[in-house]
Amino acid sequence: MTAPVKGPASYFSSIEKKYGGPIAGWKDLIRPSPLTQHMELVTWLKAEHGLGHGHANTLVAHTLAEGDGN
Template sequence: MPTKPQGPASYFPSIEAKYGRSIDEWKTAMRESGLTAHKALVEWLKSEHGLGHGHATALTQHHLNPEKWAS
């Protein structure tokens, strides 16, 4: 039986469905933004791309700490 995603990855299917971009596309956009602080990235995703707070936080956590969330 496949394991259910944990942590931020558990939000990924709904993020992709709601906002129409893949997680890789979001991570590329985050890298290209030049922002590196958690709060700045969350606020940028919310203000520039209309993400909700939970989705923006999940993407940011995974983007800034990929080794913590590796499967």
């Protein structure tokens, strides 16, 4: 039996269903953005890509928590 997904990742399947594309694709949009502040990125995803606040917030928080990978 698989443990239920918790935290921000629990929203990933609904984000993919509602807005299309894999989560990796959304993160690929966020990472190179010249915007660096959490709420700037949330506002951008909402305005430019039509995401709801909670979904945008989840994507930004999860992506920023990963760091830049360097």
